Structures are given as structure tokens and as C-alpha cells.
Amino acid sequence: MAWRDAKASKVRLILFMSSIILGISAVVSIQLFSTNLKDNIQRQSKSLMGADFIIDSKQIPSERAQTIIDSLQPDAYEVNFVSMITFPKSGGTKLVKVRGLEGEFPFYGEIETEPTVAADTYQESGGALVDATLLLQFNAKPGDSIKIGKLTLPISGALKAIPGSTAISTSVAPLVVIPYRFIATTELLQFGSRKEYQYFYKASDTLNMTNLESKIGPQLDFEDADLDTHTSTTKRLGRRYDNLGKFLNLAAFIALLLGCIGIASSVHIYIKEKLSAIAVLKCMGASRLQSFLIFIIQIAGIGILGGLIGSLIGAALQEIFPYLLKDFLPFTIEMNLSAQPIFMGVFLGLFMAVLFALLSLLHTWYVSPLEVLRVDEQAVKEPVGIRILVFSIILIFLFLFSFWLLRDALYALFFVGATLLTFALLTGVALIFIKTIKRFFPKRWSFPLRQSLLNLFRPNNQTVVLVVAIGLGTFLISTLYFTKDILLAKTEVGQGTENANIIVLDVQPAQVDAVAHNIKSKGLPILNNIPLVTMRMHSIKGQPVNVLRQDSTRHVRGWILNHEFRTTYRDSLVSSEKLDKGKWTPRIASGDPVLISISDNIAADANITVGDAVVFNVQGVLMETTVGSIRKVDWTQIQLNFSIVFPVGVLEQAPQFNVFTTKAPDEASSAAFQRDLVAEFPNVSIIDLRQVFTVVEDILDKVSWVINFMAFFSILTGIIVLTGSVRTSKYQRIKESVLLRTLGAKNAQILKISAFEYVFLGLLGSLVGILLALVSSLCLAVFVFKEPFAPSAIPFLVFLPGITLLVLAIGLSSIQTVLRSSPLEVLRRER
Template sequence: MAWRDGRASGKRLLLFMASIVLGIAAVVAIQSFSENLKDNIGLQSKALMGADYLIDTNQPPNEKVLAIIDSLGGADGRAVSFASMALFPKNGNTKLVSVKGIEGGYPFYGELETVPKNAARSYQELNGALVDATLMLQFGIQKGDSIKLGKSVFPVMGKLLSAPGSNGIMASVAPLVVVPYKSIKATELIQTGSRVGYDFYFVAKPNQDLEALNTKVDPLLDAENADLDTHTSTGQRLGRRYENFGKFLNLVAFIALLLGCVGIASSVHIYIKEKLLSVAVLKCLGATRKQTFLIYLIQIAGMGFLGGLMGTLAGLLLQQSFPLFLQDFLPFEVQITISPQPIVIGMLLGVLMSVLFALLPLLRTWYVSPLQVLRIQENGSLNSKKADILVMFGIMTFILGFSFWLLQNWKYALSFVLGILVVFSVLGGLATIFMKMVKKYFPSSWGFTARQSLLNLFRPNNQTMVLILAIGVGTFLISTLYFSKDILLAKTSLEATAQTPNLILLDVQTEQKQDVAHSITKSGLPLINNIPIITMRVQNLKGRPVNDIRLDSTFTINRWILNHEFRVTYRDSLVASETTDTGVWPAKINEAGIIPISISDNIARDAEVGIGDRIQFNVQGVLMQTEVAHIRSVDWGRMQINFSILFPSGVLENAPQFHVLTTNAPDEKTSAKLQRTLVKQFPTVSVLDLRQVITLVEDILDKISWVINFMAFFSILTGIIVLIGSVRTSKYQRIKESVLLRTLGGRSKQILQITALEYLYLGILGSGIGIILSLVSSQLLAMFVFKTAFMPSLVPFLVVLPGITGLVLLIGLLNSRSVIQSPPLEVLRKEAGGG
């Protein structure tokens, strides 16, 4: 019976099925790609590091670190890395690059991919350089040309295509240049304040337990401001970094699936309503409740199975495109394979979600009375409230459980479900209020077509609720994502004023400060900032030595506070990105000579300190006792130099320090000219062009927003499928209305106008509510997450609102065309024949 009845209603069931195909396709595609990514990271973790494990430190290794390295058999390879300006004598161009000096056989896994291939081996013997291929193309550099780093000139041995751990995003800011380790000292680029990384690479011994090694050695290295990383732990960190982005995309895809399920619930509601008479007849012939219920349950489950199968196949095809637009974010090439887990998930989701969301309307078949054959009523069967509550509880439990499976965090899963409930409730509530308001304040004085279009919004079998939900949630997603992108770009953009720095000069030594400043002003540019920076570490925190705290397992202080080398400055005022939380700045030095300091709120939180607490710093060998006198919030997202710790003036002026100078270049030509001048005169000074960084941020946000909007598009597309399915399902109801209207003298043009106005109302209402909800959510994001002002863009109002409204109108008219074109006599014959 399920097969026979389903075959007669095949077209309708196909449209029901299409409601969930897109959502499942999105979930399967992302799940499958995430599994592939995890497998690739696991397989390539050694190639990503280039070794089995490494010891790294951002200062020259002391005797204890060297002793630990020797106890492990000595390093098989080592490297030193830092940022510096490079000069190409061929054309005078300059560029901030990432310099890496290598010694030994590194990389031991993977390879330095170069053109020509032998350059990866010959550069060490010939004291040459491997230069990033894109950088060489940008500046027209060929093999045999030279590159100047500091006071040394290296011949370019070849193009560097890839290296362990490198990716396209980092190469955009500071492309990689590889030179021999032994040649670094001659460049004289490592100066006071230089950010330098020292890496010692190891190849594991046969059957060596890297996890046990990490557990034993890493705490010893932490005490010496060094660290041990294994290839497995590095791979896990890398995996978590991309896993969070994947989880977010999964939620977007899951929302598309939920929309499809809402469409199923609505479509099945109308479909079952038309089948109630058949159910009553079957019961008159002796069919049991269970039999009649199972007939339609099997139909829906079969539809879900086919939908899951089709969605799974579509998702596996869709994931093939992911590496094309995510490759720049990945330090390796992803090999796509078919993983069984997403396939099983897709199939199960298709059946479970279809059945769960169809249960409420399906329960009506259980409570249909055989007398329904004789006594036709609009509300002929009423469900048991207890059964309805159980079904709703099952749906919410499943959504919460699936959300937890995606996020692996009950707090986030519950927040997501509550957020979905709020959005759906607001949309559903407003739709209900809208229908009641139209009914209560019906404009009787309007023309016939306008009145009839409004009547359709609250007539039996109306589509108002489901379409507003589908259109509203899809619009809400796309608009929120667009507004969020605007917030992020606004935080990174530079104000177009001559006093806003867009060039930052790093690692300026004290003896160079005056000459560098003179070079800037001589070029006709303003010297905006001259910021002194002193490096220091925490020696004693609230009366306890740092080493004691490290060994105390009961302490909850964040470990980075204990190991970090802080870069601090001194001044008696706050800047635009800082606001006072508690305390007063500048503070006065107390009688005991304890130095007052200002710390950022994140330092106060992670170090668990407040006003009046003492912190002792080791300022390059000199111990300095300080007291927290001021706590401030810092907007780290602003493109300017910010500090977590401030000292008052008159304390650190004679401490070993370096400087950061800033200026504003009005255009790229002026910026390039100044950079060439500075690199020639001061090769150890690095110049960061903020415009390049902002361009990079914009490119990253564009790529991420493209991916997110692509997934959000599934929600809109699902809404469209729901729309088509709802129109098709209520087709016969429309035909009856058409016959009545035509019998009463209505023309096709009038019926077309009625349909057009109805879908125009639905499109405007659904997309309008979605955009308003996105404004509210974006304001909350700006206040509590990004902590910045929110200036909404007009694009969602000018593009999304009319675009989606027009789409809804077009699809509504196309799907109603057959209703309008059906001759009344043909319809009457079909009705008489039971068709």
C-alpha cells in the first residue's frame, strides 16, 4: 500500500525529498572534507614539521637547553628564523621577508621544492639563497641575480616553490628566503629586540616514544623559556585550527538541513491532510491504526532514505571543489578520498530527520475516525497532546545531540540550539501575528485582487508560516555574515588621515633612532610615533617565584604568562585603543619605591592579578618590583601598536631598548622610495607596510566570507525548494479556488495578480524580518565579541531584500502557472473522477 500510494503521488514526494537533499549535501561535503583534512594532517605531520620533533626557543639557547639537546644525542639539524628587509640590487626593490638559515640535512621529511631541483642542495655549498617564487616573479628576479640581507649579498640559486609548514597567506606578507645557517652572523641582522626563532630538529630513534619524551622533557625546557614539539602535537594543533572553521560551516549546513525539515513538516502536513479521507476508508474496511500509520511512515522514511542517498552523493561531489578555494590557508595539498563516516551520517540523517519532522502531521492518521468518511470536517482529527509533546521533545533532543556531536561542547551546542529556537520563534511568532493582524484589520475597502491576495495569507493550507521561516532564516544567515565581514574589515581599516601611521619601522636601535627619524623627515614625511620597547620576563608573581608556580599542579595561572617574553613601553597617557577598567593612570610611585604599572585586562585575567598585586620582572638581568595600579581594556583588532604592560615615564629610560618609529606615506611610490632609502642606510631596520597587511586581511575575509556565503546559499536554495514543494502540494486547493473564481467571472489576469501580490508580501516579510534579525545579531556581535561600533551596510537592504523578494515572486508565479492555465471543465472532471 505504501508503494502503490507513493507511486501515485511520486511528483509530490520527489519535491518533499528535495527539501533535505541540499542540507544533507552540505553536511556530508563538510564532514567528508574535514575527515580528509584530519587524515592528511596525520599522514603529513612529519612533512609539515620536516622532522620527528624539535626544540624551539626565541632566545639564544642557554647552557641548560644545550645540555638537554646534547642528552638527546645532539640536533640532526638546526635553523634560525626572523623577519628582515631584503634588497634586490638588480632593480633597487625592497620587501619584508622571512629569513630562515638552515644547517644540516633539514628537512628530513618532505622537501624544499625548488626550480631548478638541485638548488635545494647546492645553496648551502655555494652560500646562495632560495627565494620565494612569487616574490621573484613580482620583482622580475632570475636565477643568478642577487639578494641583499643586512650586510651580506647572496646569489639567487633558484625559486622556492614550497617548504615544510609554509602557506600562501604568510608568504603574502613576508615571503620566505632560505640561506645557510653559517651565513646569518655576517648579515648582522640579529640585534637587540629582534624577534628570532631558534629551532633544533631531531630524527627519532627506532621505536622512540615521542609522547613520553614530550611529557618528560617539555617541563624542563619550559623553565628555560624553550619548548619541545613533536610532529604529532603540531599536527593536532594544526587540525584544531581548521576544525573550528569546519565546525562553523557545519552549523551553517545544519541550519540548511533544518530548513529542509521544516519544509518536510509543512509539506507532509498538507499531503496527509489530503489523505485523511483515504485513511478513514481504509479503517472502514478493517485496517488498524498501526497499519494506516505505517503506510505513510514507510513512504516518508523511503523519501528520507532516497534524499539521504542523493544528498550524500551530491556532498561527495561538492567536497571536490573545497581544496580550490581553501588551498591558500593550508600548508599542504589535500588529497581527497571517500571516507565512510560522512556517508553513513548522510544516510542516517536523511531517514531520521525526515521521520522526526514528519511525525507530528503523521500522527493525524492515528487519530482519524472511520466516521470521517461521512462527516467531513476541517479539523476532523486532533492529535494527542502527550504524543505531540513527546515528538517535540524527540526533535529537540536530536538537534541538541547532533549539535554537540559537531561542536564537542555542551555549552556551545546549547547556545546554538537556543539561538536557532529564538530565530525560528521570532520568525514564526511574527508570521502568526502578521496573519492575525491582517485578519483582524482586514482592509475591506481595497480592490478585489488586493483583498483576495491578503485572504490567501491566512486561508486553510496557507504557506505563510513555512515560507517566512525558510526565507527569513536564509536571509538572516547571509545578512549576518555580510555584516560580520563589514565589522572585521572596519576594525582593520586605516583612517584616511595624514596622522594615521601606515608604515611601521621595527628593530630601530637606540643609536640609530635619530638618523632614522631624520631620514623620514628628510623624505617629507611626518614622524608620528617614536616608541621605546624593553623586553622582560615575569620573575615572581604575587610573592611566588615563577619556577615554583610551574611545578605546582594546583595553580590555574595561564602558562603563557610564566614563559612569555613581554615587550613593554613607558608613557603617562592612554591611546585611542585603550580604555580604563579600574585604577588611575598615570600612577605615582609609592614611598617604598615600588613601581606602578598598567596591565591589559587579558593579562589580569590570565595571571589572576588585580589592583595592588605585586609582579617582579627580570629586565635583562635586573630585577624590578612592580605593583598593578591600573587595568585597561585594549582593542587589539585596531591597526596600531598596542602593549599589554605599561610602565610610567622616568623608570625605564636607561634600560637596554630598541624603538619602533611610525610614519604615513601618502602613496605606494613614496612608501617604496622611503623603504629603499632605509634599507640601504639601515639594513637591520624592518619596515612593515600596513596597507599590504590590510589588503591581505581583506583577501582572507573575502575568501572566508565566500565559503560561508556559499554554505548560506544552501539555506536560501533549500527555502526555494520548500517554496516549490509547498506550492505543488497545495496545487489542487489552488485549482479549486481558480475554478470558483472563474465561475464567478474572474479572469486569468486577476488570478495572476492575486498570486503575485501574495508572494510579494511573503518575500518582503520573510527577507525583511531576516535582515532586521541580522541587524540585531550583528549589533550584539559588535558589542560583545568584536567590542567595536557597528555601522550597518546598505547592501543587504538594496541587494538581498529585493533580490530574494524577486526570486520568491518569480518561483511563485512559475509554479502557479499550471493552476492559472487549467480549464475549469478539466478540473471539474478530475475532481469528479477522484483525481
């Protein structure tokens, strides 16, 4: 019986299934991708690093650290640093990361170059491998030359990829690889230079990395060096991409929820139309269980088949994700098919289809033949206790599935709560809109407009479901655009005269006056001349750092104990700082206690507060200080911010270097200034904040593509729900059309009525979604980012009319059947 009835309603049931297929395909594709991502990280862990383990140090290794490094016999080593390079042919300059390599690195994976032979010959030929994008930017090619400090080298090849780097990491500072033996010739490794020494090892398969970390790691930490193994890097990468997978899974889960809500609404109308058939069956002796099973078998079949088709589509869709995320992945993913997500998709399709259709299916159990034969227009109500039980099961399932995705009960609870709140707000707005129309009905409007509004709350209307489906998809995409504008606003380089857009780093003490003169000679202002002093913490609250490193019960974060702090001294706060605790000390006299100001993150991670003692090692000299104040620092502002600030009168005689900031009016003057300054002072590094802003915008655009891809599932699900709604309520519309034509309405008027109804639905759904996104983004701007909110116009100019027109097109696509139906045909059916 279930099969026979399904064949008669196959078009309608296929639309039900489409909602399930779309949601399942989203979940399964992401599950498969996440599984493949973890497997690839495991398989390619050595290729990601290019070695079995690495020892690195931010300074020349101490004697003890060098002894440990040498005892393990490194197979290759490098020093890397950030510097400006010049292309003599064009005169262009660029901030890059220079890697001076010695040895046969990498041991796993390979350096990809064009021509391919360059990766093998650059060491012997004494050439440089230059980032391929950088060569295109400056119109250079292999055979040309680059200048790094005092050194000029030929370009051996274009560098496409090297283990340990990603497209995102090289966006700000592209890579240049040169032989290690030329590093000294550059004369760039001076006091204050940001450099890193790395030693690469190829180990035997029998070496236990965990034992190596536990034995050597603490000794190197004691000497301000670090040990990274391919296994620890794998775990770190796995955690990083696991968070991405969780986000994408939740986005797909929302699309699946939308589809299930569409099923619940469509099944409600479908079952309501079947009540007369169920009454006849019961009159012929069918039991409650039999009539209930007929339709639950249909829905279960839809769930299983939809889950299977969705899983197969998801398996194909997973191939898209490596292209969407290629700029965020440091390796090429090899995609394989695993059975677990496929089985999960089929089970999910079955369970969610039945679960969300259960309330409507219960009508078949509780309806009596007499009630249906009397053609009671009121829906049959099942007991309140049963409804509460079904709702409880749905909520428990949502929580458990979210917990399975997130592996955190609190986050799962927050996600379910936020999802319910969003659905409730969308539902509430739709209901308020309907009640408002009823109360303040525009009686003076034209007949088609008035009738289209009446259709929004006619029997079997799906206004609430469509507003939720359309609104949620619009909400997701609009929130993305609004939030992206907030993030860009926080990184945007201002146009006022007080905002710097060029930072000049690594200016040595002997060069300060000459660099200042060079800046002024170009007609540019010196906005800041900031001294920098490097130091490390020697003891915290009387406990030596070396002792704290060995204390597993300490309340101090590990990075505090190993970090080399770049500090400054000044007599006032800057715009990105706000005093939180204590009293700001602008300057001190000789012999007075040294009262420093620290940022709130340092206070939390070092477990110190106002009045606590901290001893610093300033280039071999111990300096006793006391925390005098704690500042809140807005690190998102692109300017020079400091964790530790000394008062004037303490560090003036300490070894230091300077940072200048200035403002160039346009890109041409900025490029000319950089070219001339690097030619005169090869050791300085220049950051053009315009380029940084461009990189940030590019990264956010790439993230936008990923989120848009997931929001697309929600929008598409909403479209399917809308199409199902139109098909499901078509007979209801045919009856309305007959009545209207009997009263004298023409086809053109009926067409206008339907068109206006779908315009109202599209406008209401998309407008509610955009307004909710506006409110949520405003809250993010005020409470999270603490930034003025200037919303993007794209959602209002593109999404609002675009989605409205889409809803109108889908709604009118099946109106021809309504218009062609004759009154006699319908009246005969009613008999």
C-alpha cells in the same frame, strides 16, 4: 498500498525527498571531510614539521639549553627573523621572514621550488629561495638578486612551499630561505631583533615522543626554550581544525533542519488531501494501524532513499572543501571514502524524515471516517499530550545530535536554543504580518493586490514555512556580510592625521636621531617615538618563575612564565586603553616604589591584581615592581599596544630600541620612503598598515567563501521547500482559479495575483532575514567588538531583490497548469 499510492504521487514525494537529500549531502560531505582531515593530519604529521621534533628558543640558547640541544645531536638548524629586503633591479622593498638553514632539512616532505633543482642546490650555490608570489609582485625571477641587510644574494628559485608554513602565515611576511652561513654577513641580528633559533631532529622509530616530552620538555622550559614533537603538533592542529569542522557541521545541520521543516509542512498538506482516501479505507475495514503504516512507510522510504542519495552526493561534494580551504591548510589532503558518514546519512535521513512528519502522520490515526466523509474543513487535532511528546522527542534529538557534533553539552544547549530562537522569531514575524494584514486590510488597493494578500492566509497556505526557509538562508548570508564589515572596520587604517599607517621597528639607540631626521626630510610627520625594553618575569608574588614552572597546581598560565615581554614607558594612556582598576602613575622620582600598569589579560593569566609584587629580569638586572593599575586594552586596533607599561623615570637607562610611527599620504610616497630608509638603515623593519589591512580583508574574503558555501545550502533548501509548496498547493490554486474565472476574472488577473503573492513572500522572507541579521550584527558590534556599526548595502541591494525575483520565478514556473485547467474539469473532480 504504500507503493501504489507513492507511484501516484511520485512528483510530490520527489520534492519531499529533495529537502532531505540537500541537508544530508551537506552533513555527510562535511563529516567525510573532517574525517579525512584528521586522518591526513595523523599520516602527514612528520611532513607538516619536516622533522620528528624541534627545539626552539626566542634568544640565543643558554649554556644549559645548548648542552641539552647538542646532546640530542641536531640534524639541522636555523635562525629566522623578520627583516626588510630590497630588489636591486626594481628598487622595491618588502617585509619578509628570513630563514637561515643549515643541514638537510626537511627530513620529511620536501621544499617545492621552481625550478625544482633549486631546493637541492641553493645551499651549495649560495643562493636564496624567494616566495613565488613575492617574485611576481616585484617582477623578479631566478637569476636576479636580492639584498638582505649588508648581504646581496642571487635568487636560486621561486619558493612554492616548505614544511611548517601556510599561505595565511606568509601573507604578511613572505618567506626567503638562505644558507645559514650567510646570516652573520647580513648584520641584522642586533639587540632587540625578533629572532628564533630552531634545531631539527630526525629520530628513530623506536623513540617514544611522549617520554621525550615529559623528560626533556620541563628542562627546556626552565631554560626558556621549547620542545615540539610531531605528535604534539598533530594534536594542536587537530584541535584547531576540529573547531572549523564543528562550525561547518552546525551550518549543514541548519540546512537539514530547514529541509525537515519543509517536509513537515508539505506532508501536512499531503496528508490532508489524503484524508478522504483514508476514510474510504477505514470504511472498508482498514485499521488505524494499517492506514498509519501506509504513509509512514512512504515517509520512511523517502528518508532512506533521500539519505542514501544525499550521502552519495555528499561523498562527491567533499572534494570541493580542499579547494575552499586550501589557503588555511598547511598540506595537501588525500581524500578517501569511509563508511561511517554514509551509514550516518542514511540513518539521519530516515529518523529526521519520520520524526518531523510524525505530527502530520498522526492525523491518519485519529481521524474518523464520519468526520472526513462530512468534508469537515477543520484539521483533525490529535491529543495535546501526543503533540507535546513528539515536540519533546524532536528537541531531545536536536540536543543529542548537536552534542555529538560539538562534544560539549553547554554549547549544544546554546546552539539548540539559538536555533529555536531564530526559528521562533522568523515564525513570529510571519504570523504578526498575517494578523496585521487581516486587521488593516488595504480595501482600496486593486483587486489583484488585495487577492494576493488574501492568499497569504488562505487555507493550506505555507506563508510561515516559506518565510522561515527564505528568511533563515538570507539571515545567514546577511549576517556574514554585516559581521565582515565590523571586522574590517576594526582593522581599517584611518584617514585622519592622527592615525599612523607606517610603523618603523628595530631602531637602535644610535640611529634614533638619524631615523627621525630621515622621516622629517620626506615631509612625513613623526606621530610616535616609542621606546621598547625587553624583559622576563623573574618572580610573581614572591614565588620564583623557575619554581612555578615545576608546580602543576599553579594558577599561572604557562606562557607568562616563558614569555619575553616588550614593554614601554610613558606618562599617559592611549586611545585603545581604558583604566579598569587602581590608579595610573604617570612618573616616579628616583628611589620611589615602581608602580606599573598591566593589561587585564596579563592580570588574569598571571593571577595578579593591584598591589601584588612582580620582579622582572631586565637584561640581567632584577627590578622589583608593584602592580599599580590594570588596563582594558583593545588589541583589535592595529596600533602599538602593550601588556606592561612603566611610568616615566624608571627605564630610561635600560638597554632599549625604538619604534617610530608616521603617516604617508599615498602608496607612492610610502614606497619611496621605505626604499630610502632601508637603503640607509638596513636593520630596520617597516610595516605598511595598508598592506596589513589588505591581507586581513583577503583572509576575511576567503572565510566568506567558506561560510557562503554553507549558507548556499540553506538558500537552496528554501528554494526546494518553495518549489514543494507550489507543487503541493497546486490543486488548491486550481480550485481558486476556477472560482475566480467563474466570477469573471481573466487569466492575466490570475497571473498578477500569483505574481504579487510570490513577490510579497520573497520580500517578506528576505527582508525579515536581513533585518534579523542587522539586529544581531548590531549587538555584535556594540557588545562584542565595541565598534560603531556601519552595515553593508549588499544585502539590501542584492539579496533583497535577488531572492524576491527568485521566489517569483519559481512560483510562476507552475502557474501555466493552473491557468490551463478548465472549470468543468475541476467541478467534475469535486463531484
